[in-house]
Amino acid sequence: MEDLRTAGYQGAIYPVGTSGGRLGDLEILPSLRLIPGEVDYVIVAVPRQSALDLLDDCAAKNVKAVHFFTAGFSEMDTRQGRKLEQQMVEKARRGNMRLIGPNCIGAYCPEHRIPFLMGILGESGSVGFLSQSGGIATKLATIGIARHINYSKGVSFGNGIDLDASDFLQYLAADPKTRVIAAYLEGTRDGARLFDTLKKVARAKPLVVWKGGRTEAGAQAALSHTGSLASSPAIWSGMLKQAGAIEVHDLEELTDALLIFQQIGRGPGTRAAVIGGLADGGGGNSVAAGDACVENGLEVPPLSFETKQKLGQLLGEVGGIFSNPVDVSQAQFRGLATLFQAIDLIVRDTVSDIVLIQEDVEILLPIYSQKGLEEINGFLIELAGRQGKPTIVVLPSGSVETERLQVEQKLLAGSIPVFYSMERAARAICGLNRYYSAGGRMKPSSSRPAQM
Amino acid sequence: MEDLRTAGYQGAIYPVGTSGGRLGDLEILPSLRLIPGEVDYVIVAVPRQSALDLLDDCAAKNVKAVHFFTAGFSEMDTRQGRKLEQQMVEKARRGNMRLIGPNCIGAYCPEHRIPFLMGILGESGSVGFLSQSGGIATKLATIGIARHINYSKGVSFGNGIDLDASDFLQYLAADPKTRVIAAYLEGTRDGARLFDTLKKVARAKPLVVWKGGRTEAGAQAALSHTGSLASSPAIWSGMLKQAGAIEVHDLEELTDALLIFQQIGRGPGTRAAVIGGLADGGGGNSVAAGDACVENGLEVPPLSFETKQKLGQLLGEVGGIFSNPVDVSQAQFRGLATLFQAIDLIVRDTVSDIVLIQEDVEILLPIYSQKGLEEINGFLIELAGRQGKPTIVVLPSGSVETERLQVEQKLLAGSIPVFYSMERAARAICGLNRYYSAGGRMKPSSSRPAQM
Numbered sequence: 001m002e003d004l005r006t007a008g009y010q011g012a013i014y015p016v017g018t019s020g021g022r023l024g025d026l027e028i029l030p031s032l033r034l035i036p037g038e039v040d041y042v043i044v045a046v047p048r049q050s051a052l053d054l055l056d057d058c059a060a061k062n063v064k065a066v067h068f069f070t071a072g073f074s075e076m077d078t079r080q081g082r083k084l085e086q087q088m089v090e091k092a093r094r095g096n097m098r099l100i101g102p103n104c105i106g107a108y109c110p111e112h113r114i115p116f117l118m119g120i121l122g123e124s125g126s127v128g129f130l131s132q133s134g135g136i137a138t139k140l141a142t143i144g145i146a147r148h149i150n151y152s153k154g155v156s157f158g159n160g161i162d163l164d165a166s167d168f169l170q171y172l173a174a175d176p177k178t179r180v181i182a183a184y185l186e187g188t189r190d191g192a193r194l195f196d197t198l199k200k201v202a203r204a205k206p207l208v209v210w211k212g213g214r215t216e217a218g219a220q221a222a223l224s225h226t227g228s229l230a231s232s233p234a235i236w237s238g239m240l241k242q243a244g245a246i247e248v249h250d251l252e253e254l255t256d257a258l259l260i261f262q263q264i265g266r267g268p269g270t271r272a273a274v275i276g277g278l279a280d281g282g283g284g285n286s287v288a289a290g291d292a293c294v295e296n297g298l299e300v301p302p303l304s305f306e307t308k309q310k311l312g313q314l315l316g317e318v319g320g321i322f323s324n325p326v327d328v329s330q331a332q333f334r335g336l337a338t339l340f341q342a343i344d345l346i347v348r349d350t351v352s353d354i355v356l357i358q359e360d361v362e363i364l365l366p367i368y369s370q371k372g373l374e375e376i377n378g379f380l381i382e383l384a385g386r387q388g389k390p391t392i393v394v395l396p397s398g399s400v401e402t403e404r405l406q407v408e409q410k411l412l413a414g415s416i417p418v419f420y421s422m423e424r425a426a427r428a429i430c431g432l433n434r435y436y437s438a439g440g441r442m443k444p445s446s447s448r449p450a451q452m
Numbered sequence: 453m454e455d456l457r458t459a460g461y462q463g464a465i466y467p468v469g470t471s472g473g474r475l476g477d478l479e480i481l482p483s484l485r486l487i488p489g490e491v492d493y494v495i496v497a498v499p500r501q502s503a504l505d506l507l508d509d510c511a512a513k514n515v516k517a518v519h520f521f522t523a524g525f526s527e528m529d530t531r532q533g534r535k536l537e538q539q540m541v542e543k544a545r546r547g548n549m550r551l552i553g554p555n556c557i558g559a560y561c562p563e564h565r566i567p568f569l570m571g572i573l574g575e576s577g578s579v580g581f582l583s584q585s586g587g588i589a590t591k592l593a594t595i596g597i598a599r600h601i602n603y604s605k606g607v608s609f610g611n612g613i614d615l616d617a618s619d620f621l622q623y624l625a626a627d628p629k630t631r632v633i634a635a636y637l638e639g640t641r642d643g644a645r646l647f648d649t650l651k652k653v654a655r656a657k658p659l660v661v662w663k664g665g666r667t668e669a670g671a672q673a674a675l676s677h678t679g680s681l682a683s684s685p686a687i688w689s690g691m692l693k694q695a696g697a698i699e700v701h702d703l704e705e706l707t708d709a710l711l712i713f714q715q716i717g718r719g720p721g722t723r724a725a726v727i728g729g730l731a732d733g734g735g736g737n738s739v740a741a742g743d744a745c746v747e748n749g750l751e752v753p754p755l756s757f758e759t760k761q762k763l764g765q766l767l768g769e770v771g772g773i774f775s776n777p778v779d780v781s782q783a784q785f786r787g788l789a790t791l792f793q794a795i796d797l798i799v800r801d802t803v804s805d806i807v808l809i810q811e812d813v814e815i816l817l818p819i820y821s822q823k824g825l826e827e828i829n830g831f832l833i834e835l836a837g838r839q840g841k842p843t844i845v846v847l848p849s850g851s852v853e854t855e856r857l858q859v860e861q862k863l864l865a866g867s868i869p870v871f872y873s874m875e876r877a878a879r880a881i882c883g884l885n886r887y888y889s890a891g892g893r894m895k896p897s898s899s900r901p902a903q904m
Contacts, residue, residue, distance in 0.1 A: 399593070
């Protein structure tokens with residue numbers, strides 16, 4: 001209640017509870033049947049023993065959808081829990097209602113100011129998600145706020161006894177505000193339908209799926225969490241691959257994929273220019289960056305002879321690396337204008353489709369100070385906009401987190417995707433390439449999020 | 453000069469330069485030969501054209517060791533560069549001197565207050581390292597400061613024309629203050645000797661090796677970086693495995709390994725108890741944690757029947773997961789004393805050898821506030837000390853980095869290793885188990901660093 005009102009939800013809200021009394025300026029009604037007019041949506045937090053009575057009240061009011069926070073059903077692995085769920089579904093069918101949950105935190109919609117618990121609410125955007133886990137759903141929302149991954153709609157659906165993954169996938173596939181779809185799944189009651197849905201959805205929009213409970217330990221937890229039964233990880237992987245979905249294996253990989261799909265709505269190509277040592281320390285990092293890119297599926301072709309030669313003239317012969325990865329650290333002795341010229345030269349070289357820039361705030365800050373740091377990032381944003389070649393910044397964490405977070409926010413606001421390691425950036429780009437080279441159908445006209 | 457003096461280096465320092473003049477209260481001597489008395493160590497930053505003359509001066513003063521910052525040798529891939537290196541080695545042999553570098557940042561020794569560039573200097577400890585890259589060496593030092601990985605000695609040796617990886621490995625293996633050794637290598641001039649050394653060293657102490665330049669792109673950068681020639685990654689991996697060294701593939705994996713080897717000087721065993729949801733959001737995270745542990749080589753056995761039963765009584769039946777991974781989030785409705793009892797129960801269960809606790813500051817803070825957060829981490833430190841079972845905290849980054857960093861520092865100061873994801877923690881523990889089960893010879897009596 002408090003969260004919805006604080007978030008600025010504009011619809012009418014009616015608190016209902018047997019206690020009666022008031023909640024701020026609102027009267028708590030002793031029964032749902034006493035609400036004046038129509039009820040679109042009911043959010044339930046009563047004990048499970050009252051779930052069936054509540055559904056009777058909902059049916060009497062012709063409610064369309066009911067979301068149950070309430071837990072204690074099939075995830076307890078008891079006969080009683082499973083029976084109760086069955087009865088709820090029957091009541092919903094008879095009353096022409098649809099259920100979200102039980103055992104879940106329900107809907108998230110920034111556009112209509114519907115937050116998650118604790119009032120978590122980000123900007124409205126083009127990524128839709130569904131999650132069987134409320135914790136993972138909440139993490140998607142909070143990481144979204146931090147990394148500028150902006151959502152159209154999201155839903156946590158817990159045990160999914162009525163509306164299931166397939167229903168939410170179909171909804172998001174049809175939703176004109178959703179361009180990319182993320183799913184965290186622990187299991188399904190209808191594998192054949194899910195496979196069929198995944199295929200159709202992935203053909204319409206990029207679909208990134210994280211299957212939790214791949215191992216016995218994970219599956220055991222999934223059973224206690226959302227009552228999901230195990231099935232082999234190989235079956236899931238095969239199904240996702242055949243459906244044309246992008247499979248990811250953890251929260252990092254999932255949010256990395258969402259960020260890159262949101263920002264770059266096409267397959268950029270695999271040939272990467274890798275630039276490191278913006279101030280210093282570019283040698284070993286360039287070696288490591290080359291390994292990380294190639295081991296994660298990118299190519300790192302040598303720069304053209306002409307570019308190499310110009311870089312040598314610009315930066316001097318000693319101490320740099322001018323092949324690719326490129327170490328431009330010698331610019332530190334010649335000033336920012338030289339650094340910018342060098343980066344511009346590398347980006348313009350047609351040997352690459354995409355540019356990966358390693359920026360280490362810990363090293364930059366003592367050499368260029370806060371002002372230089374701002375100039376460098378302003379230049380990168382300007383350059384990416386001007387050149388049109390997809391440009392990504394790798395910004396590892398370190399000992400100056402406040403400044404690093406500021407840089408990250410500035411770059412993200414400037415439409416540059418930011419990753420925390422070269423491995424993660426390369427892996428995300430490769431997912432993008434794989435999806436589009438397999439015939440993903442996103443139209444080029446909708447290739448950038450609307451708000452950018 | 454400035455760095456050494458600021459760091460508090462206690463030995464005599466003599467600035468030498470053809471310019472003459474003064475540096476603060478010190479006179480700049482126009483020649484090294486004018487230094488009164490013996491010279492132990494020379495740090496060189498002259499242009500490469502003066503390298504040979506300088507070595508003549510060093511020989512005349514009976515200098516023992518010379519470190520060259522100076523770059524522009526074989527890493528330029530020129531005949532001139534290679535020839536100059538050869539002449540330097542010849543002069544060193546004739547003068548009975550040893551060389552570090554060229555093209556490197558040299559020695560790091562917290563105990564004797566010898567910092568890296570920019571005055572980087574951490575606490576003295578038990579981890580020794582060698583690195584062909586100055587950038588990676590500096591990163592090891594700064595990450596060490598942030599993560600309480602404390603070094604005995606470190607060295608960046610660049611092109612390694614005289615003293616090579618094998619020499620530094622032998623030194624660290626014999627050094628009584630070094631218990632764990634880390635190496636970042638790009639190549640070697642003597643593969644047979646290196647292999648032999650690796651074998652001997654890994655038998656004496658845990659040895660963690662990151663080989664840079666595994667791919668063509670990485671190897672190309674390595675050639676320009678330290679003049680290292682490529683060899684197949686499969687050959688390196690095979691060699692490291694046969695030698696009994698732990699191979700890692702990036703900076704994260706390397707520092708994770710150093711932290712766990714420093715803190716837990718034995719193979720703890722593979723059976724993990726995984727505790728999540730200290731406040732909320734423990735469901736999906738428990739599923740994911742189970743997957744991450746098992747996929748990275750740990751076992752996650754179910755808790756004993758007795759522990760499960762006690763947890764059910766303590767936390768109530770609904771909303772928790774009491775198998776393993778364990779979701780204790782229901783304690784949020786019963787207070788911290790209940791949370792601590794639950795964790796204590798799980799840790800005491802003999803089904804596990806090691807405890808992994810997922811702590812999400814972003815979720816904990818709004819529920820328990822700063823005071824609760826401090827109590828929880830105080831309890832974890834106390835518990836780990838009391839129970840003696842290796843206890844590790846997974847502390848993902850999120851939207852409250854200041855508080856997260858405070859928690860990390862508190863836990864590290866309390867001797868609890870902290871990782872940023874379950875995957876990384878599980879992988880590090882497995883490296884530890886593999887090393888000790890293969891017959892690593894560290895004595896149990898030296899199983900904790902001296903300073904703890």
